[in-house]
Amino acid sequence: MRPFDYHRAASFDDVTAGQIIAGGTNLLDLMKIQVMTPATLVDITRLEGLSGIEPDGDMLRIGALVTNTALANDRRVRSGWPLLSRAILAGASAQIRNKATTGGNLLQRTRCPYFYDTSQACNKRAPGTGCAAQGGAGRMLALFGTSDQCLAAHPSDMAVALAALDAEVEIRTAGGDTSRVPVRDLYRLPGERPDRETILEDGDLITAVILPAPRSGSRQGYRKVRDRASYAFALVSVAGAVTMAGDTIEDVTLAFGSVAPQPWTIPEVEDVLRGKTASDDLFRRAAQLIAPDAAPHPDTEYKRTLLRRTFIATMRQLTGLADTAGTDIARAEA
Numbered sequence: 001m002r003p004f005d006y007h008r009a010a011s012f013d014d015v016t017a018g019q020i021i022a023g024g025t026n027l028l029d030l031m032k033i034q035v036m037t038p039a040t041l042v043d044i045t046r047l048e049g050l051s052g053i054e055p056d057g058d059m060l061r062i063g064a065l066v067t068n069t070a071l072a073n074d075r076r077v078r079s080g081w082p083l084l085s086r087a088i089l090a091g092a093s094a095q096i097r098n099k100a101t102t103g104g105n106l107l108q109r110t111r112c113p114y115f116y117d118t119s120q121a122c123n124k125r126a127p128g129t130g131c132a133a134q135g136g137a138g139r140m141l142a143l144f145g146t147s148d149q150c151l152a153a154h155p156s157d158m159a160v161a162l163a164a165l166d167a168e169v170e171i172r173t174a175g176g177d178t179s180r181v182p183v184r185d186l187y188r189l190p191g192e193r194p195d196r197e198t199i200l201e202d203g204d205l206i207t208a209v210i211l212p213a214p215r216s217g218s219r220q221g222y223r224k225v226r227d228r229a230s231y232a233f234a235l236v237s238v239a240g241a242v243t244m245a246g247d248t249i250e251d252v253t254l255a256f257g258s259v260a261p262q263p264w265t266i267p268e269v270e271d272v273l274r275g276k277t278a279s280d281d282l283f284r285r286a287a288q289l290i291a292p293d294a295a296p297h298p299d300t301e302y303k304r305t306l307l308r309r310t311f312i313a314t315m316r317q318l319t320g321l322a323d324t325a326g327t328d329i330a331r332a333e334a
Helices: 027-031 066-072 077-078 082-091 093-099 100-108 158-164 266-271 280-287 296-318
Strands: 005-007 017-021 040-043 053-056 059-063 168-172 178-182 203-209 219-226 234-245 250-258 329-332
Touching: 005 329, 017 027, 017 203, 017 280, 027 059, 027 093, 053 077, 059 077, 066 082, 066 093, 066 100, 066 250, 077 082, 077 100, 082 234, 082 329, 158 250, 178 329, 234 296, 266 280, 280 296
Parallel strands: 005 040, 017 040
Antiparallel strands: 053 059, 059 203, 168 178, 168 203, 219 234, 219 329, 234 250
16 A cells, blocks of 8 residues: 545535545555555545435435445335336445445446556556557456447446436536536546546536436336346346336336446437337347447457347336346336
């Protein structure tokens, strides 16, 4: 561990330049292996107004310091936005969820093994050094949104659920201004600068996540495919919210996880589904719009088939074509 300065911010005006730390569940691990070596840690856990879950009209405002455990177990979230609760509970362990925060979960770093290995070239960790994943082993890498500079995927389960729910992120600038952006727009694609992972500028701080008004009666689910049954990052995941009118798909929003540097959305798939009668044939046709091209790395070619099959299985359950017993499907209440 390299020496660093520690500053506990007493107010927003007291947030100085440095690496923000809250729960520290990802940052501290990266510091221990010297993947991240900040000169200063700025502790924001004493800032007021960031630790509550409060109504905002028909919406729900979730403070950036709300722990994953508190968020997943909140009665209002489980009732109106069950997809979010189920996605959170599908990730990490209870001990980590007790410390990990809402803002920190969104900003966690990739689990690409070349990012974690300081002996390997990584443009995300050390810009300009290259991408060792291009010629290495890469079954956990991305399918979409990659560049010749980076193939890493974003690992968050929670971010995928928030993207499917059309949630927004509230951001406070160093000057004190606040704005809201969709979770879908928070992340940057790697392009030529894989080290710039989000739209946040120096001094910007995530203060909250805003959930839109609940979709009464919508069926919501999160399906995560991984190497083992628990405490593992997804190979692929699908988050979905579907509103049915009889057998017809009235509305649907989807997001795909662990296949891109951000929660990945494919509007064309949703467009094919809306207004159609739910059927296996419809789902197979929609699945053909998912990952139609060759994978950017040969080791992730399997993800194309796996993602399509996971999408079909999720849609069958969300629309009632398949038995939902024992699956992560829930109906949102008013």
